[in-house]
Amino acid sequence: MRRKLLGVSQEQLADSLGLTFQQVQKYERGANRVSASKLYEIAKTLQVPVSFFFDGLADPMDGSDGDEIGQQAERIVQEFLTTPEGLELAEVFPKIGRGRVRRQVLDLVRAMAEEANRVENAAA
Template structure:
């Protein structure tokens, strides 16, 4: 998400780290683990502290854990923000000032998603 907010492509980030863009993709999807030294390089390149990548995670020292609802919400938001359309929608939606109009936009998107799901199951 930070990479996208900065307008940095996977290729650009990969070049600055001496990696292939495929490796960056694997890191972002969680398919490959990131070493501590590589995480430090990524943080430096994206101009954030290393702790940025751990925001929202439960502190193992205090014994608390994120609940399932919170984890689901995090997955949904991450999935949504990894698409260009999702990122753009997240940027412009809050600019809709009135709650009623926001609700109408949400209802429209929900109806379109339900229609798309019906079409997929019918095919």
């Protein structure tokens, strides 16, 4: 535990946070929930980033938490960006300012992919 590693007592931590040491005990035991603002204050006092308290937990935004859709999306994006054309398209596509034009580009690419699949399947 970071507090003990720094040699900070519950009383000292409580004083710096404007709490009672009993409240710090409850936080440490998990008896009381810690608000986001209080967690920030604790992290600042213990000289660690807030993420320190979430070490070992999966990031819900990276698709690695067992979320099948997230993992599939991550795989598709990785495959796309490993090609020179995919990387270039990813760089220039956001520069198309109008949503209607973006939709037309997407429709064109989709139609081309469907045609390529149709030709490939016919040849097999």
